[in-house]
Amino acid sequence: xxxxxxxxxxxxxxxxxxxxxxxxxxxxxxxxxRKTVDTRASAALLAGVAGTAALVVGALAVWGREDELxxxxxxxxxxxxxxxxVPMVAALAVTGEWTQRGAxxxxxxxxxxxxxxxxxxxxxxxxxxxTSLFSFALSALGTAVGSATRGIDPVWDLSLDAAARLxxxxxxxxxxxxxxxVVIRASAPTLVAYLLFMLILPPLSSMLAxxxxxxxxxxxxxxxxxxxxxxxxxxxxxxxWAQLGVATLxxxxxxxxxxxxxxxxxxxx
Amino acid sequence: xxQIAALTKxxxxxxxxxxxxxxxxxxxxxxxxxxxxxxxxxxxxxxxGLAEPTTGRATVLGRRYADLPNPGLEVGVLxxxxxxxxxxTGRETLVLAQRTLGLPxxxxxxxxxxxxxxxxxxxxxxxxxxxxxxxxxxxxxxxxGDPAVLVLDEPANGLDxxxxxxxxxxxxxxxxGGGTVLLSSHLLAEIEMIADDIVMIGNGRVxxxxxxxxxxxxATTLARADDADALGAALRAAGHDATPTGDGAxxxxxxxxxxxxxxxxxxxxxxxxxxxxxxxxxxxxxxxAGTQRDGATAQPTTGAAA
Numbered sequence: 001x002x003x004x005x006x007x008x009x010x011x012x013x014x015x016x017x018x019x020x021x022x023x024x025x026x027x028x029x030x031x032x033x034r035k036t037v038d039t040r041a042s043a044a045l046l047a048g049v050a051g052t053a054a055l056v057v058g059a060l061a062v063w064g065r066e067d068e069l070x071x072x073x074x075x076x077x078x079x080x081x082x083x084x085x086v087p088m089v090a091a092l093a094v095t096g097e098w099t100q101r102g103a104x105x106x107x108x109x110x111x112x113x114x115x116x117x118x119x120x121x122x123x124x125x126x127x128x129x130x131t132s133l134f135s136f137a138l139s140a141l142g143t144a145v146g147s148a149t150r151g152i153d154p155v156w157d158l159s160l161d162a163a164a165r166l167x168x169x170x171x172x173x174x175x176x177x178x179x180x181x182v183v184i185r186a187s188a189p190t191l192v193a194y195l196l197f198m199l200i201l202p203p204l205s206s207m208l209a210x211x212x213x214x215x216x217x218x219x220x221x222x223x224x225x226x227x228x229x230x231x232x233x234x235x236x237x238x239x240x241w242a243q244l245g246v247a248t249l250x251x252x253x254x255x256x257x258x259x260x261x262x263x264x265x266x267x268x269x
Numbered sequence: 270x271x272q273i274a275a276l277t278k279x280x281x282x283x284x285x286x287x288x289x290x291x292x293x294x295x296x297x298x299x300x301x302x303x304x305x306x307x308x309x310x311x312x313x314x315x316x317x318g319l320a321e322p323t324t325g326r327a328t329v330l331g332r333r334y335a336d337l338p339n340p341g342l343e344v345g346v347l348x349x350x351x352x353x354x355x356x357x358t359g360r361e362t363l364v365l366a367q368r369t370l371g372l373p374x375x376x377x378x379x380x381x382x383x384x385x386x387x388x389x390x391x392x393x394x395x396x397x398x399x400x401x402x403x404x405x406x407x408x409x410x411x412x413x414g415d416p417a418v419l420v421l422d423e424p425a426n427g428l429d430x431x432x433x434x435x436x437x438x439x440x441x442x443x444x445x446g447g448g449t450v451l452l453s454s455h456l457l458a459e460i461e462m463i464a465d466d467i468v469m470i471g472n473g474r475v476x477x478x479x480x481x482x483x484x485x486x487x488a489t490t491l492a493r494a495d496d497a498d499a500l501g502a503a504l505r506a507a508g509h510d511a512t513p514t515g516d517g518a519x520x521x522x523x524x525x526x527x528x529x530x531x532x533x534x535x536x537x538x539x540x541x542x543x544x545x546x547x548x549x550x551x552x553x554x555x556x557x558a559g560t561q562r563d564g565a566t567a568q569p570t571t572g573a574a575a
Contacts (some may be wrong), residue, residue, distance in 0.1 A: 021338060023339050100356075109369050
């Protein structure tokens with residue numbers, strides 16, 4: 001530290017006369033995107049996402065079954081691990097403000113908290129979509145290289161429709177992680193809750209469905225982690241879309257509404 | 270200008286802030302003094318919209334803080350220097366605020382220089398900063414938008430004596446330029462050094478407020494006249510001590526009646542004449558002792574280590 005005794009510029013003008021426009025949304029989005037890479041931890045998480053995708057695609061391209069190797073297979077295979085890690089980026093964007101207490105500065109600069117949370121949601125959405133596109137590119141690379149080294153014809157069988165559904169799958173998973181984060185507002189419990197949702201809820205749900213007939217009938221409408229997996233299947237029927245919509249309301253919209261009501265009012269300390 | 274009117278904040282049955290009213294004027298440094306847990310931070314959080322008052326109202330520059338379109342350009346806020354992401358570099362912390370406010374990138378270097386953080390220091394991660402460096406970084410964030418008002422909670426914590434003097438000079442020149450400064454402290458000495466006006470709070474209530482000159486003079490009487498200088502001169506001519514308070518009044522050791530007669534004889538109409546508040550230091554000690562006793566009621570008064 002230098003013992004700088006420089007004086008600040010005096011306040012430039014009467015503040016009342018100052019023309020300060022509202023902070024536009026694109027600036028908030030810019031800042032939130034920046035926050036996803038500007039610490040070692042957040043950069044490592046994104047690198048982990050990329051590394052996970054590369055590892056899965058690489059392993060399947062090299063050691064996977066020859067008759068399965070193709071763009072759709074690789075893209076579909078990498079989708080599940082991405083569902084586990086990508087939502088963490090969006091969740092930590094919210095919880096980090098509380099865990100690291102940056103909320104004190106963030107919400108002093110932008111008192112309309114809903115706009116900040118909106119920017120975080122948009123940033124999470126962009127990360128999810130970008131990761132999905134990245135996984136397609138990796139899968140294409142894996143298909144090309146894997147086929148060439150094994151001397152087989154590359155199979156380019158990923159339809160635009162299937163690609164869109166895989167992207168939607170990642171977006172829904174990200175929305176769940178984000179909604180949990182808005183409700184819980186603490187990093188570790190949020191990640192645990194999300195992993196429970198992804199890893200424990202499906203077997204628990206199918207067990208319950210086996211025991212209780214009543215639950216078996218409603219399970220597809222409420223068990224989002226199982227229901228959303230149809231998005232990675234070959235096709236989605238009309239009723240499945242409806243189930244997906246209802247389950248998303250339960251796991252995303254409901255916690256978001258309850259969490260936001262609290263987040264907008266809670267004292268930031 | 271910051272105006273706080275009848276502000277009350279309850280948490281269940283606990284009243285953290287109890288009917289607090291005061292004004293922080295432009296051109297002056299207002300020190301918000303009180304023991305730990307007196308309600309200072311809660312009040313300041315309410316001023317900048319991070320907490321909702323139960324009743325009452327706080328305005329900054331005539332508006333509720335949350336209604337300011339881009340508050341960082343009008344109000345610099347530092348509530349807790351340790352509440353900064355440890356994984357970011359000091360510079361990155363400022364860049365985030367600079368981008369939010371829509372300021373040119375060069376502004377980051379300007380405020381870094383202003384608070385005396387060197388470039389190598391700015392490249393280090395905040396978790397490796399001392400508390401003093403975090404305070405400087407927090408002040409840099411607050412000054413980024415070239416605001417007219419500063420709200421600082423315990424900004425001198427962790428600063429060495431040279432740092433406190435630096436802070437005083439910085440806030441002095443800020444106020445001299447017409448800015449409003451509201452800063453809190455739990456140390457009387459710090460407030461004495463930095464503030465022009467003092468608001469003392471204990472158990473959520475304002476127990477004393479006024480200019481530092483008045484509160485610290487130990488005077489018994491406060492007299493106000495349109496021409497305070499003439500009043501002071503008349504009192505001194507009559508053999509009394511007289512200290513201008515800086516806000517148009519004079520604190521004097523003359524009794525109420527004596528002060529009134531002096532003013533009458535000098536032909537100066539008094540606009541205010543009252544007993545001055547008790548000694549700030551005594552009141553502050555009483556407040557602090559009160560909170561300490563609460564924690565040590567069982568302790569005998571004799572036999573305790575001095």
